[in-house]
Amino acid sequence: MLVALILLPLLPAALSLVLPWYQLRSWLLPATGAAHLGLVLLMAGGAPPTPHSWIGLDALSRLVLLVTSLLFLGCAFYAVDYLAMRRDRGNRVMVPCLLVFLSAMTLAISARHLGLLWVAVETTTLVSAPLIYFNRNRLSIEATWKYLLLCSVGIALAMLGLMFVGYSALGGGAAASLHFDWLLERAPSLSRPWLHAGFVFLLVGFGTKVGLAPLHSWKPDAYGEAPALVGALLSGGLTSVSFLAILRAMQLMSAAGDQLMARQALVGLGLLSLLLAAVFMVRQPDIKRMLAYSSVEHMGILALGVGIGGLATFGALLHLINNALTKGCLFLTAGNIQRAFASKHLSEVRGALSVLPLSGGLFLAGFLAITGAPPFGPFLSEFTILRGLFAADRPFIAAAFLLLLAVIFIGMGATVLAATQGEAGEPPGRFKDRLLLVAPPLVMLLLVLGLGLYLPEPLRQLLEAGAHLLEVRS
Amino acid sequence: MSDVNSVILLVVILLNFFTLGSARLVACIRAVALQGALLALLPVTVHGFSGHSLILALGAFTLKGLFIPWLLLRAIREVRIRREMEPLIGLVPTLFLGVLATVAAFLFADRLPLLLEHQEGLLVPASLATMLTGFLLLMTRRKAITQVVGYLILENGIFVFGVLLSTAMPLVVEAGVLLDLLVAVFVMGIVLNQINREFATINTERLSALKE
Numbered sequence: 001m002l003v004a005l006i007l008l009p010l011l012p013a014a015l016s017l018v019l020p021w022y023q024l025r026s027w028l029l030p031a032t033g034a035a036h037l038g039l040v041l042l043m044a045g046g047a048p049p050t051p052h053s054w055i056g057l058d059a060l061s062r063l064v065l066l067v068t069s070l071l072f073l074g075c076a077f078y079a080v081d082y083l084a085m086r087r088d089r090g091n092r093v094m095v096p097c098l099l100v101f102l103s104a105m106t107l108a109i110s111a112r113h114l115g116l117l118w119v120a121v122e123t124t125t126l127v128s129a130p131l132i133y134f135n136r137n138r139l140s141i142e143a144t145w146k147y148l149l150l151c152s153v154g155i156a157l158a159m160l161g162l163m164f165v166g167y168s169a170l171g172g173g174a175a176a177s178l179h180f181d182w183l184l185e186r187a188p189s190l191s192r193p194w195l196h197a198g199f200v201f202l203l204v205g206f207g208t209k210v211g212l213a214p215l216h217s218w219k220p221d222a223y224g225e226a227p228a229l230v231g232a233l234l235s236g237g238l239t240s241v242s243f244l245a246i247l248r249a250m251q252l253m254s255a256a257g258d259q260l261m262a263r264q265a266l267v268g269l270g271l272l273s274l275l276l277a278a279v280f281m282v283r284q285p286d287i288k289r290m291l292a293y294s295s296v297e298h299m300g301i302l303a304l305g306v307g308i309g310g311l312a313t314f315g316a317l318l319h320l321i322n323n324a325l326t327k328g329c330l331f332l333t334a335g336n337i338q339r340a341f342a343s344k345h346l347s348e349v350r351g352a353l354s355v356l357p358l359s360g361g362l363f364l365a366g367f368l369a370i371t372g373a374p375p376f377g378p379f380l381s382e383f384t385i386l387r388g389l390f391a392a393d394r395p396f397i398a399a400a401f402l403l404l405l406a407v408i409f410i411g412m413g414a415t416v417l418a419a420t421q422g423e424a425g426e427p428p429g430r431f432k433d434r435l436l437l438v439a440p441p442l443v444m445l446l447l448v449l450g451l452g453l454y455l456p457e458p459l460r461q462l463l464e465a466g467a468h469l470l471e472v473r474s
Numbered sequence: 475m476s477d478v479n480s481v482i483l484l485v486v487i488l489l490n491f492f493t494l495g496s497a498r499l500v501a502c503i504r505a506v507a508l509q510g511a512l513l514a515l516l517p518v519t520v521h522g523f524s525g526h527s528l529i530l531a532l533g534a535f536t537l538k539g540l541f542i543p544w545l546l547l548r549a550i551r552e553v554r555i556r557r558e559m560e561p562l563i564g565l566v567p568t569l570f571l572g573v574l575a576t577v578a579a580f581l582f583a584d585r586l587p588l589l590l591e592h593q594e595g596l597l598v599p600a601s602l603a604t605m606l607t608g609f610l611l612l613m614t615r616r617k618a619i620t621q622v623v624g625y626l627i628l629e630n631g632i633f634v635f636g637v638l639l640s641t642a643m644p645l646v647v648e649a650g651v652l653l654d655l656l657v658a659v660f661v662m663g664i665v666l667n668q669i670n671r672e673f674a675t676i677n678t679e680r681l682s683a684l685k686e
Contacts, residue, residue, distance in 0.1 A: 115647030122654040129661050133668070141668050142681040148665060149621060152658050153612065153628065159651070160605070160632050166642040170589060176642040193587050221684040280686060 001046075002055050005039050006106045008032065013099035017092075025095050026083045032099055033073035036106075040069045044458070051181040055110040059465035063317060064244045065109045067324045068237045070447075072102050074440035075229040078332050081436035082229060085339070093130050101127045101233070108241050114162045114178040117245060118155070121209065124238055125151045131233075132226040143218075143225035150218040151209055158205020158245075164198030165252065167191070180248060187255035195256055202249040203265055209242035212269045212303060213276040216296045220280075223292035224344070228335020231288065235295040235331060236324030243302055243320065250306065251469060259309075266307030267397065273300025274404040282411035285346040287334050290415050291327070294370060297408055298323040304401065305385040306470060312388025313467040318455075319381035325448045326370045326378060329441040333363040336438070337419065340431040346415060351424035358433045360420045362441050367416040369448050371409040377451035476595060478519045482512050483600040486634070487576060490607040493627065494572040495565055497557050499619060503546045506626050509604075510538025513630055516637045520597070527640065530648055534633065537652050542626065542659050549663040550619055553670040563614045575606035592638060604631030618669055618676040622662050629655055 012028040019025050049056025057065065079098070083091045101124060108120035125148070133144040162178060168191040169176040169183060177183070183190070208215040223231045246266075253262035277297035284290040298319070305316025336359035337352045338344040352360035369376035372383075382405070389398035489509040493502045514534035517527040550556075561568065579602035588598060608628030612621055636643060666676060673680045 113644075113647065115643055116650070119647060119650035119654055122651075122658070126654065126657050126661055129665070133665070136668075138672050139683055141665065141672055142684055145618065145665055145669065145678070145681060146684075148658075148662060149612075149625065152625060152662075156625070156628055156632060160635065163632065163635050163639060166639045169642065170639060176639055178642050178647075191587065220686075224684065 001039075001043055002057065002110055005036065005043070006055070006103055006110065008036055008039065009099040009103040009106075013096040013103070016095040016099065022087065022091065023080075023084070025091055026080045028095060029076035029079050029098060030073065032102070033069070033076035036102065037069045037073050040065055049112045049181055051185060052177075052179055053112050053181065054116060054179075055107075056112045056181075057110055058469060059462055060244060060247055060317075060469055061109045063320070063462055063466050064240050065106065067240055067321050068102075068105055068109065071233065071236045071324050071328050071444075074328055074444055075232050075332070077436050078229050078232075078440045081434050082227070082335070089134060089136070094134060097127050097130050098233075101131070105237055105241050109244060112180045114165065114180060114183075114248070117180075117248070118159055118162060121158070121206070121242060121245060122152070122155045124241065125155060125209070128230070128234060128238065131230040132222050134227050134230065135225065140225040143221040146218045147222040150215075154205050154208025154215065156205070157201050157208075161198045161201025161203075161205055161249075164194050164201060165190075168194035168198060180252075183252060184255045187252060188257060190256055192256075192258070195252070196258065196261065199249050199253050199258075199262060200265070203246060203269070206242050206245040206249070207269065210239050210246060210299050210303075211296055212299050213273040213296055216273070216276070219296060220289040220292040223295065223331075224286060224289045228288075228331050228338065231291070231335075232328040232331035235291070235327045239295065239299055240320055240324055243299065246303075247306065247470060254470065263307045263309060266303045268307075270300040270302070270304030270307055271397070271400060271404075273297060273303065274401070274408075278404045278407040278411065281408055282414075284411065284415050286344055287337065287346070287349065287415060287419055288331075288344045290412060291330055291334060294330075294408075294412065295323075295327060298327070298370070301382065301385065304397075305388065308385070308388050308392050308394065308397075309471065310388055311391050312385045313470050314463055315381050315384030315386075315388055317463045317466050318384060318451075319378065322377035322381050322448055322451060323370075325444045325451075326366055326376070329362060329444040329448070330366040330370060332437070332441040332444075333359045333366060336431075336433065337363060346418050349419045351422045352420045355424045356431075356433055358438045358442075362438070362445060364416060364420050365445055366441070367412060369445065369452075371412055372405060375449065375452045377448040380452050380455075479516065480596055482515060482519065483596040483634075485512055486630075487596075487600055487603055490576070490604055490627065491569060491572055493623065494607060494610060495569040497565060499550055499556060499617070499623075500547065502620065502623050503543050503550070506546075506623055506630070507539055507543035509627070509630055510542070511535055511540075513633055514538055516597075516634065517640055520637050521640060526645055529645060530640065533649060533652055537656050538626075538630070538633075542656060545659055545663050546619065546622065549666050552667060553619075553676055555617065555619065555676060561615050561620075568610060568614050572607055572610055575610065576603040579603035579606060597634060597638060601631050601634035604628075604634060607631070616677050616679050618662075618666050618678050621678065622659065622666070625662075626659070 009032050012032045016025045104123040111117035129148045211219040250262050273296050277293045281293045302316045305312040341349045372379045489505045492505045514531050517530045521527045580599040583599035608624045611624030
């Protein structure tokens with residue numbers, strides 16, 4: 001079943017290479033996305049993975065899989081109308097790359113062997129590079145080069161990290177293995193220095209892909225120059241997948257009884273990400289780069305939450321869902337605004353609300369959601385993390401967290417309000433809101449709103465099971 | 475077999491110095507090809523003949539020693555670049571830094587809590603020295619193609635370390651890793667070509683429009 005889920009997108013990907021009809025090729029995306037989501041929902045139950053399984057789903061991977069699948073479906077519908085507008089660029093590269101991207105993300109989420117996880121994550125880097133280069137101009141090539149080189153080097157360091165983890169298991173008599181569940185079982189007997197070194201390299205390597213500061217330098221460029229739907233998929237899907245890889249390393253450290261070191265590292269990186277995002281978001285004149293820094297910020301929040309532990313872990317996992325869906329909404333609407341004004345710079349984007357009432361409104365609402373305004377989901381999850389901070393008796397970190405969130409709210413608000421309010425100076429282009437360009441972000445925002453008002457019981461159980469996996473095993 | 479290993483690893487380290495000190499790109503790529511081809515022998519010389527080590531060696535030899543260098547050579551023929559003209563730091567200082575890094579790698583490897591059977595031999599220090607060389611190239615060179623060479627040397631260093639635990643790495647995963655490396659270089663080659671077409675140079679310092 002899981003194998004079918006991983007291979008599912010590859011068939012339409014192959015089909016898209018030979019199909020001669022442009023529209024039909026685009027429609028392969030939502031069709032695959034819907035089938036993928038359907039299968040994911042069907043597989044809600046299921047046995048936990050065994051020590052020597054290659055793939056399997058536990059609570060954490062189910063959560064990330066659900067989020068990724070939902071986000072992909074939304075972006076896929078958006079892609080149909082987007083690609084219809086961009087016939088000059090064609091979709092012969094975009095469609096197969098997006099589908100292979102989905103397959104690689106699914107593989108990375110379900111991998112229970114660290115080597116397999118690595119291969120899948122590196123594959124996501126490689127297939128997303130052509131997606132970032134979609135616009136084929138000087139800026140997008142610069143962004144693609146930085147993304148490709150930095151992420152490849154980062155991932156190479158993660159490879160070294162998992163080799164260190166493998167080395168820590170050598171010498172125990174039995175043949176070493178990189179099966180994750182096997183490692184978890186034997187974690188207390190792993191060689192400490194090598195395990196610690198492995199954790200650090202895994203954190204740096206996958207942290208580069210997550211975009212935690214100070215490893216985020218590719219992020220504003222890549223998100224800024226990529227098409228909006230690619231930005232949405234990267235900032236909501238790929239970051240969550242890479243964060244899951246960090247969580248795996250964290251799980252290993254907890255099982256070995258060295259949780260403290262892992263937690264301190266995550267808290268440090270998390271606070272640094274929040275700080276750097278706050279610095280660069282104030283007076284940011286480019287709406288997509290602003291969203292990229294917002295992504296750095298929210299990855300920082302995730303790291304902080306998991307680093308604190310307890311209630312904050314639960315909050316961080318909930319925030320993972322909220323962040324992915326809200327980022328999806330924001331990027332997709334920002335793409336519409338960029339198309340209408342032929343710019344993403346504040347010097348030209350003015351009065352988006354009057355030009356594009358729907359996209360502009362959704363962008364504004366998405367901004368309120370992502371900065372933690374009630375009653376949206378992120379408010380709930382950030383508040384839970386804050387409660388977790390106080391419960392863990394870390395008042396100074398809590399104060400810093402609140403202060404940075406306030407700075408980010410003001411900084412982001414200045415940019416967003418300048419873009420949406422006021423009079424549109426230039427007579428805007430012919431772009432108008434279209435159904436498929438507005439419905440996906442609307443649905444994502446409604447989901448985030450729903451999550452803020454009511455947390456369904458099965459989802460709550462899933463989050464608790466996930467948080468439990470990250471706690472100390474005793 | 476440990477003599478053979480030592481000879482291979484010494485040549486690998488010498489090739490590190492060669493790439494750091496050479497301004498000719500073709501020579502650099504050939505050096506990396508030779509390095510990759512030599513490293514591909516390690517699984518066999520260290521672990522002896524077995525199905526696993528033979529396939530791994532063959533795969534690594536074809537990709538690292540032949541196919542990837544061929545891709546790179548083709549790429550520079552298309553963009554007509556011969557020399558690394560203006561590295562950020564001169565060639566002699568980088569060479570000096572490379573020597574320092576290698577010495578540091580040897581000193582550091584001595585202090586690592588290695589298993590008894592790995593304490594002798596050059597495997598770990600050579601791996602560390604090669605990785606550091608890759609980083610030096612990545613940081614000090616401006617041509618996009620030299621950065622790819624640096625990335626390849628970094629990967630070579632990691633490959634050497636991987637030889638220590640080839641039992642833990644199933645063949646499927648090794649194959650996946652090599653395949654990813656190949657695709658990475660292939661994609662980088664394409665991007666390289668586009669950079670050249672767009673900017674009429676492959677100096678990455680021109681790639682600086684995106685900043686705050």
